[in-house]
Amino acid sequence: MKKTVLALSIVTATAVAAFAADDPIAARKAIMQGNGAAAGVTAGMMKGEIAYNPAAAKLAIASLNAAAMTFGDYFPEGSDMGADTTASPKIWEDPEGFKAELAKFQSAAGAAMQASGKAGPADLDAFKAAMGPVLGTCKSCHEGYRVKN
């Protein structure tokens, strides 16, 4: 399982790096799709629709942690328009505020990563405690820095 996670993150990271320079909008959208999938597995387990599994929990946390470390690199000047981006102009008008939101995401995801240890959070309560703050940063940033149509 650990190897799979590692391989997955390497594949994701390489793929993103290859395209990112040409198409930052596609890159950041792909990262967000990954976040959505991680949140989906998380919510499934939290709601009891998917049986709790520490390895799957760790995969979700690791995936969000990787996203937190890389996501902010894909907002170069000039990538505020086109390709149906839902990024708010505020990202470029208030870069410090955006960075502060990213920092919240990074610190929450980093702490969750720490807490999950080698085998992933031991039980559902540990997972909820680790993941809750990470999920809270989604809307904290989307409140001011995303525009939905």
Add this chain to the structure above:
Amino acid sequence: MIRKLALIVVLAAIAGGLVFYVLTLPQTLPRDVLAAMPDGDAARGETIFWAGGCASCHAAEKAQGDDKLKLGGGHVLASDFGDFVVPNISTDPQTGIGGWTAEDFANAMLRGVAPDGAHYYPSFPWTSYARMETGDLADLWAFMQTLPAVGNDPGPHRLGFPFNIRRGVGMWKLLYAGSEPAVPLDTADDKVLRGQYLVEGLGHCGECHTPRDFAGGLKKDLWLSGAPNPEGPGRIPNITGGEGGIGSWSEADIAYYLESGFTPDFDSVGGSMVAVQENMAKLAAEDREAVAAYLKAIPAVDSAQ
């Protein structure tokens, strides 16, 4: 001849003024309604407070925790008519509403009339709160008495002519105001009716999710089908079952979104809906389920564009 014409013009102007005066007289609540208002229960009122979303406009922007209970106002609502400045509704007697009676509060919330008889603009969603039950209103008032006084004078609205003439709101009220349901629902299902009360009344969801006509009146035939975002780019989404709406969401999906902020695709809530969702998360699970049942019961309207 010219004299006669001038006289007719002057008389017509006076008659017009009189008609305008009479039509735009503030309509306060009947005395018997006010007299029948029960004593409020502050604990129950707290739920009403969150359901009503009072803090989303009247507390400081991005306020968290107990700061959401400091209702000093000052937030600016930009619109085509000018800037509406959100007033202080804290218990401060000078700059807030600390000097009000329960009757003043009822007239403001249900009729959009200030204690001095002036009309409130519909930027304050009394247009929705008009559907509230007086018991809930009394509870809310009792709860608001427990909140801290905040000394802050946010100043008047900044509106252009002719919208700066408050009296004109009286005409607007004749056209658009009322406490009848926004959409007729042929149902006796208590859950749906509770949802209707929460959405059309307390939650005032229609104020953002329903498009407006040139005069700012809600287009009820397009109820909750989405509208331009008044605060900038993007649109407020269609939350009916029509095309571009949330027809694919189950009732459980809607209730879960209101509780957690996650859509069925696990995208998260964003923009000004974040504050609304956090309010909804404070309600009882049955209330969120009632909202979901109502949204499934209303007419499906396709999104504009």
